[in-house]
Amino acid sequence: MVLYSYAGKILRVNLSKKTIKAEDTRKDVAQLLLGGNGYAAKILWDELKPGVDPLSPENKIVLMTGPITGTGAPGSGFWEACFKSPLTGVWGESACGGWWGPMLKFAGFDGIIIEGASKDPVYLWVHDGEAEIKPAEGIWGQTVPKTEEAVRKEIGVPQARVLSIGPAGEKLVRFAGIAVDLERYAGRKGGGALLGSKKVKAVAVYGEKEIPIAKPAEYGKALKECEQAVYASLNSGGGFPNGTLGGYDGCNQFGDLPTKYGETGSWEAVSDLYVNFVNKYLLKNRACFGCMQACGRVSRVEEGPFATPVYGGPEYETTAGFTTFALQKDIEPVIKANYLCNIYGLDTISTSHMIAFAMICYEKGLITKKDTDGLEVKWGDANVMINLIEKIAYREGFGDLLAEGVRRAAEKIGGDAQKIALHVKGLEMPYHDPRAGKTQAIEYGTSNTGMDHFHAHETLDVECYGADLGLIPFGLPDPKTIDRFSEDPSKASIAKLVMDWGTVADALVICKFHQYVNLGPDKYAKLLSLATGWKIDGWELLKIGDRIFNLGRAFNVREGIRRKDDMLPPRIMQPATTGSTKGVGITNYEGMLNEFYKLEEWDENGIPKPEKLKRLGLDDVASYIASLKA
Amino acid sequence: MMKALFVDQEKCTGCRRCELACSFFHFQTYSLSRVRLHIVRDGEAEGPVVCVQCGLCQYACPIKGAIIRNKKTGAFLVTAKCNPKSCNGECVNACPYGVIHIDLKLKRAIKCDFCGGSPSCVNACPWNVIQYVDAGSPYALNNKRVAEVRRRWSVERAYTKSSLEALKKV
Numbered sequence: 163m164v165l166y167s168y169a170g171k172i173l174r175v176n177l178s179k180k181t182i183k184a185e186d187t188r189k190d191v192a193q194l195l196l197g198g199n200g201y202a203a204k205i206l207w208d209e210l211k212p213g214v215d216p217l218s219p220e221n222k223i224v225l226m227t228g229p230i231t232g233t234g235a236p237g238s239g240f241w242e243a244c245f246k247s248p249l250t251g252v253w254g255e256s257a258c259g260g261w262w263g264p265m266l267k268f269a270g271f272d273g274i275i276i277e278g279a280s281k282d283p284v285y286l287w288v289h290d291g292e293a294e295i296k297p298a299e300g301i302w303g304q305t306v307p308k309t310e311e312a313v314r315k316e317i318g319v320p321q322a323r324v325l326s327i328g329p330a331g332e333k334l335v336r337f338a339g340i341a342v343d344l345e346r347y348a349g350r351k352g353g354g355a356l357l358g359s360k361k362v363k364a365v366a367v368y369g370e371k372e373i374p375i376a377k378p379a380e381y382g383k384a385l386k387e388c389e390q391a392v393y394a395s396l397n398s399g400g401g402f403p404n405g406t407l408g409g410y411d412g413c414n415q416f417g418d419l420p421t422k423y424g425e426t427g428s429w430e431a432v433s434d435l436y437v438n439f440v441n442k443y444l445l446k447n448r449a450c451f452g453c454m455q456a457c458g459r460v461s462r463v464e465e466g467p468f469a470t471p472v473y474g475g476p477e478y479e480t481t482a483g484f485t486t487f488a489l490q491k492d493i494e495p496v497i498k499a500n501y502l503c504n505i506y507g508l509d510t511i512s513t514s515h516m517i518a519f520a521m522i523c524y525e526k527g528l529i530t531k532k533d534t535d536g537l538e539v540k541w542g543d544a545n546v547m548i549n550l551i552e553k554i555a556y557r558e559g560f561g562d563l564l565a566e567g568v569r570r571a572a573e574k575i576g577g578d579a580q581k582i583a584l585h586v587k588g589l590e591m592p593y594h595d596p597r598a599g600k601t602q603a604i605e606y607g608t609s610n611t612g613m614d615h616f617h618a619h620e621t622l623d624v625e626c627y628g629a630d631l632g633l634i635p636f637g638l639p640d641p642k643t644i645d646r647f648s649e650d651p652s653k654a655s656i657a658k659l660v661m662d663w664g665t666v667a668d669a670l671v672i673c674k675f676h677q678y679v680n681l682g683p684d685k686y687a688k689l690l691s692l693a694t695g696w697k698i699d700g701w702e703l704l705k706i707g708d709r710i711f712n713l714g715r716a717f718n719v720r721e722g723i724r725r726k727d728d729m730l731p732p733r734i735m736q737p738a739t740t741g742s743t744k745g746v747g748i749t750n751y752e753g754m755l756n757e758f759y760k761l762e763e764w765d766e767n768g769i770p771k772p773e774k775l776k777r778l779g780l781d782d783v784a785s786y787i788a789s790l791k792a
Numbered sequence: 793m794m795k796a797l798f799v800d801q802e803k804c805t806g807c808r809r810c811e812l813a814c815s816f817f818h819f820q821t822y823s824l825s826r827v828r829l830h831i832v833r834d835g836e837a838e839g840p841v842v843c844v845q846c847g848l849c850q851y852a853c854p855i856k857g858a859i860i861r862n863k864k865t866g867a868f869l870v871t872a873k874c875n876p877k878s879c880n881g882e883c884v885n886a887c888p889y890g891v892i893h894i895d896l897k898l899k900r901a902i903k904c905d906f907c908g909g910s911p912s913c914v915n916a917c918p919w920n921v922i923q924y925v926d927a928g929s930p931y932a933l934n935n936k937r938v939a940e941v942r943r944r945w946s947v948e949r950a951y952t953k954s955s956l957e958a959l960k961k962v
Contacts, residue, residue, distance in 0.1 A: 234812040261808075382816055393918075447919075449807030454918040456805035 165189055166376035167229045167693035168197070169272045173293050175286060177360055178219055178278030182293050187272045193696065194779055197228035197272060199255045199617075200669035200710040202244035205275060207713060207783065212720045216248040216352075217334060217359040219279035225266070225325075225365070226273035228671030232264030232451070233373055233381070235689050236388050237676030239264055239451030241348075242668055248352035248359070249336040249512070249567045250588035252718045253610040255617060256340065256348035257668055259450035259458075262367060265323040269369030276360060285326075285364040287317050290371065298363040303329060305505040306341040313364050322368040328507025330555040331358035335565040337512035337590070341504065345448065345458060345474020349509040351589065351611060376695030384688055388681060392454050395679035402457035402675050405447065406478035409627075410436045413482070416626045417743030418598035420591070421486040422541070423522040424584050424734050427595035428741030431491040435481070439493045448474055455675060461497055468498035468544070476500035476510075479615075482593035483514025484547060488521055495544035499551055506555035515590040516564040517550050519571065519583065528579050535559040584731045587612035587723065596734060597743045599625030599646040603751055604657040604758050607728040610714035616674060618711060619664025621657055623678070632682015633659055636704060649750035651757035658761045662707030669710055709778040712762070712770050716783045719790070725768040728755060794866035794927035795906060797914070800937055801839030804921045810840050813916030817907055826891050826904045827913050840922060842913065843868075843891040843904035852886030854879050859901075866927055867906045874900040 164170070165187055174183045191204050202224035214220040223245040230238045241263030247254025266274070270291035280295075283302035287294045301312045309326040323342065330338035331354030338354030339347045357363075375381050395401055402408065410432075413419040417427035443463060449456035462472045476484075476496050480503070484496040503510045517539075523529045524539040531538065535553070537560070539546055553561025563571050568590045572583035584591035589612025596603040601621040611617045623629040625646040630638060638659055663683065667674045670686060683700030691698050715723075730751055737747040759766065763774040775784035811825040818826075828841045850859040850868050858874040861867070876894045883892050883901050892903040904911075906924070914924045925933060 234809075234816065385816075389916075396918075446802065447805045449805035449918075451808055452812055453805075453807045454809065456807060456919065458805070 163189075164374050165192065166374050166695050167233060167690075168192060169227075169267045169270050169371070169373065171271050171291075173271050173274045173288065175274060175276050175293065175295065176278045177276065177280040177284065177295070177362070180280075180295055182295065184271070184291075184293075192229065194706075195710055195713070196666075196669035196690075196706060197231070198226050198242040198257075198669045198671035199244055199665070199714070200706065201273065202226045202242065202255070203253075203710060203713045203717060206244060206246065207717055209277075210246060214246065216246045216251060216254075216356065219277075219360070221246050221356060221359075222275055222277040223353060223356050223360070224273060224275050226671065227263045227267050228669060230689055230693055231671050232267040233375065233693060234385055234452050235672065235693075236392050236679075236681060237453060237673035238671070239453060240671045240673050241266065242671055243340055243348040243353040245351075245353060245356050246721075247589075247611070248334070248355040250351060250612050252587055252612070252721050252723055253714045254351035254353065255611060255668065256350050256353050257617075257671070257674075258340065258342055258346050258348035259453075259673055260323070260342040260346035261451045262323040262325050262342045262346075263671065264451045265367045265369065267369075267373055268371050269367045270371045274365065276357075276362060279359060280361040283361045283363050285313055285362065285366065288365065288367045288369075289317075289319070289322070290369045298361075301363055302332065305329065306507055307344050307505060309364055310343065313366050317366055319366075319368050322366045324364050324366045326364035326507075327354040327357050327362070328505060328555070330507040330565075331355055332363075333555070333557045333565070334358050335508065335554060335557065336567045336570070337509040337516075337565075338507050339509040341507055343474070344504055346450070347504070347509070350511060350614070352509075354507050354509075375693050377692045381689070381692040384692055388685055388689065389454065391680035391685065392676070396455065401455045401679045403447070403455055405457045405459045407436060407439065407459065407476065407481055409478055410481060412627065413478070413594070414486075415742060416598045417738060417741045417746070418595050418622060418626055419482055419486050420593050420595045420734075421740075422489055423487060423518045423582070424591065424595070426738040426740045427598055427743045429486045429489070429491075432485055435485065435491070435493055443493060443497060445472060450673065453673065455679070457675060463494050463497050466494065468494040468548075470498055470501040473501055473504060475504065479593050480510040480514065483511055483518070487514060487593060488518040488547065489541040490544055490547065491542070492544065495547060499547055502548065502551045502555075506551070508551065508555055511592050512567065512590045513551060513554060514547075515584070516554065516568060516571065517547050519568050520550065520560075520564060522582060523575060523579055526578065526582070528575050528577050533560060533563075582733055584734055585613050586730065587718075587727050589613045591731070591734065592616075594620065594622050595738070595743065596622075596730070597738050597746045597748060598622060600649050600748060600754070601625055601653045601657045601660075603730060603748050604654060604754050605661060607730055607751070607755060608657075608758060609661070610711065610718055617664070617668065618661035618707070619667075619674065619677075621660045624656060624660055629678050631660065631663060631677045632680065632685070633663060636683060636700065647746060649748065649754060651750075651753045653754050654757035654761055657754075657758060659704070662704050662711060665707040665711045666703050669706060705778070709780065712775060712778060713780055713783060715762075715764070715768075715770055716775065716780070716787060719769050719787065723768070725766065728768055796866070796925060796927040796930055797842045797844065797911065798923040798925045798930045798933050799840055799842055800921050800923075802937070803919050804839035805919055806839075807918065809916040809918060810913035810922060813912035814904075817912040818902070826893070826902060828890050840913070841889050841891065842922060843889060845904070846888075848886045848888065849883035849892050849901070849903065852882040854882060859883065862905075865906050865909060868903065869905050870901045870903060872900075876900065
């Protein structure tokens with residue numbers, strides 16, 4: 163039986179036993195949860211015991227594509243890594259663009275489950291329906307570009323796409339990421355550390371298999387319609403042809419650019435940073451597979467202390483982290499810092515966050531030169547930043563403490579450090595300020611992955627920047643009419659809708675930037691129906707989003723997450739000191755949270771009600787939750 | 793008027809929509825694209841490599857009439873006479889661009905045919921990297937583009953090493 167638009171097989175690689183098995187992709191699971199984070203959540207819910215140590219062989223990592231990956235659908239060049247996070251200890255997922263995802267599907271697989279752990283370093287070579295575990299002693303310890311080059315050379319297929327970890331992943335830095343082609347990263351939550359703990363250095367994929375489409379001719383027409391919708395949006399100023407960094411100035415004006423470790427939301431000193439970047443350092447745009455927006459940037463610094471080769475970056479988050487968050491105003495150190503994070507395999511958000519955290523702790527006297535290997539960790543010192551990146555990647559000296567992430571580091575430092583630390587569930591705050599748009603506070607608090615701006619979606623974009631994400635027919639108020647500073651509990655409904663839709667993106671495994679360009683639930687539902695042959699509409703897609711979000715929540719509840727873990731750090735609730743949000747704090751967070759719980763049908767402790775889980779078709783999860791209460 | 797494809801690699805973002813469009817137009821599969829995109833890191837050019845209708849495939853082909861030239865567009869077309877069983881894929885070996893393949897299912901060689909006069913790759917490219925132009929105009933287009941890019945960035949910044957070498961010859 164053909165499962166249209168899926169490759170039909172999922173690889174299971176057991177590194178302890180050195181076995182490889184190809185299992186059928188299950189139609190029932192695919193219909194209920196699509197692919198990506200949905201399908202992976204089902205696997206991890208069924209197969210992980212609660213409370214396993216994320217860095218033990220008992221943890222698993224699932225690398226998944228989705229039903230329309232590689233079919234030419236807009237934004238379909240993505241793949242997802244799902245796991246129990248070494249950083250947070252709860253549900254972890256990272257989405258990544260590039261070409262690796264489509265190539266995995268062309269190689270004949272919808273996903274790879276990696277379980278157990280190898281004693282010696284290995285890499286996987288997946289090609290044309292087959293897979294091999296190959297020794298990687300020779301490349302262990304190498305940086306990302308050298309690893310990619312060595313793997314491609316050894317397998318003899320220059321077109322192969324290689325996912326890999328750098329030294330940071332090998333050293334189990336808790337926020338080490340997974341790199342693809344030195345410019346795309348499954349960055350957050352420590353997927354790289356997990357691969358490192360399993361001694362997996364790389365996964366190379368190549369194939370030329372076809373993806374069966376249920377109604378190919380009609381699918382082609384629907385693709386054309388979507389393409390035109392995207393162009394219409396791009397031509398009217400939508401989308402991300404200027405890359406995410408193009409939004410930097412806007413964020414600064416809206417007070418959405420966390421500054422001085424979240425003390426405030428804007429900084430005048432960086433008002434010409436983006437223009438400077440475009441004029442001097444940007445070489446060109448680069449796209450993921452099949453993408454019309456090409457938000458990726460190719461840049462370099464030609465000479466001086468921050469010189470880099472040509473590479474892909476930097477993005478908005480990285481730039482914000484290495485500029486305003488740490489009071490550093492130049493773009494050159496950012497390009498260098500980004501390059502170093504890329505080659506060592508570090509998440510740039512958490513890395514820059516940890517450096518700014520060290521700066522504020524140093525300023526407040528919580529740490530001294532004795533703790534920092536003699537470094538003066540002063541605000542805005544670019545050389546210190548560059549120095550610390552290497553220390554973190556190799557866990558050298560002071561870097562070893564920072565490599566643990568902000569929650570653990572703050573616990574070890576003690577004193578006021580824990581009050582200052584900006585995180586939810588152990589995930590470091592990214593660079594959007596919830597004081598600039600209050601719905602973001604709900605997302606930060608309740609996202610299954612912790613303080614995360616993009617799983618399930620960036621709600622600030624609706625409130626501050628007027629993005630409707632194609633959701634107005636599904637109940638989103640006109641974004642122009644929303645007061646971004648209001649903390650009315652009704653904001654919970656905006657958060658719910660936007661986050662469900664964002665969750666769908668990670669299950670279809672599409673780039674979320676395509677939800678900004680005239681491609682709403684109906685358009686993707688049409689593509690999915692024609693590709694799979696199933697009957698599905700926009701409302702059904704949103705229901706799937708709800709289902710996956712609640713499955714993720716149940717996973718976290720099983721790991722002990724409750725209402726207390728949904729609270730925001732106090733520092734980000736305090737009034738901002740400058741800019742357009744000067745004097746604005748967050749005062750009714752609990753009111754908005756209560757309403758969100760009601761909408762989600764969670765009890766006062768944040769546990770989903772069994773009736774709701776049953777209604778979503780998650781019967782076994784409902785039984786578990788019911789037994790928990792009894 | 794004879795036609796040609798003009799490729800501005802400096803603009804290419806590597807999205808592969810040209811490949812996708814080519815595949816969908818001809819076979820609805822990805823792998824058989826006649827456009828080939830070679831992405832090489834650091835110091836090398838990147839962008840689509842397209843058939844320039846140079847005719848080396850026809851020159852190498854041992855079967856008379858298996859590859860013919862459409863006099864209107866200038867495209868070399870593979871005909872029903874093509875029979876890969878009776879050759880060693882000489883056309884594939886002869887192609888300097890790697891854009892002609894033997895399709896085992898169709899049992900014949902496949903190559904760019906300008907999609908009968910409206911190339912899909914050209915229509916699909918979001919950044920206008922590939923243009924379908926009169927065969928005589930690529931040189932003029934190239935010079936215009938070089939001038940544009942020079943205004944925007946220094947030549948050293950805009951062009952990678954290998955393309956600078958090529959520029960010297962323009």
